[in-house]
Amino acid sequence: MRLKAWPGLAALCGALGLAACGAAFAGAPDAARLEEGRALFQKKAVPACAVCHTLQDAQATGPIGPDLDELQPDRDQVLAALRDGGGAMPSFAETLTQDQRETVADYVVWATHPH
Template sequence: MKDLIWPKVVGGLLVCLSGVSFAAGPDAAQLELGKTLFKTGAVPACAVCHTLEDAEAIGTIGPDLDELKPGFEQVKKMVQEGAGAMPAFAETLDEKSIDAISAYVVHATGGTQ
């Protein structure tokens, strides 16, 4: 009788998980685009103001992104809208580029998606 319980438990778990969607992380091409935009592609380049070890950036005007470890939505909002001395990039970068920069910063810093 005990042997019949485990298949039911496992089956129940699989049914529960079948409705769960697991978000895929950024692909290598998106991360490479984000890194390029961070270093030189955005005008002004993010690397001018921010420190980010992976990009070999040592800017001191904006926050140190390695220490901050921002989340995806936080980066995206800041890139789109700007804040303080940081300009808004919504008029100069398309959504794909903003998403690529955001995904790259999160990936490079270990922030949250």
């Protein structure tokens, strides 16, 4: 697994072990939750995740952040990044509710893992 342009995530993966960083999503969220996660990713979060990140399912080709299709983050990684930010990524702790952050995380994991 290649970790691109996100040193904090590389350290996290080292601490947790690479197997944990590639873990698949255990259960698929319902369609409404996935659609809300996609909308938050594409345009509703400020700034929108799609501005920086590549994610094929969201038709996003952002050139700044890690390519999420390549990285295939797990739910805890996405939640930590949304909460804490990192590198050029801002924290979304003040701009998205906990439920919204969890919805984005569920969507990103669903979109980047085989289902």
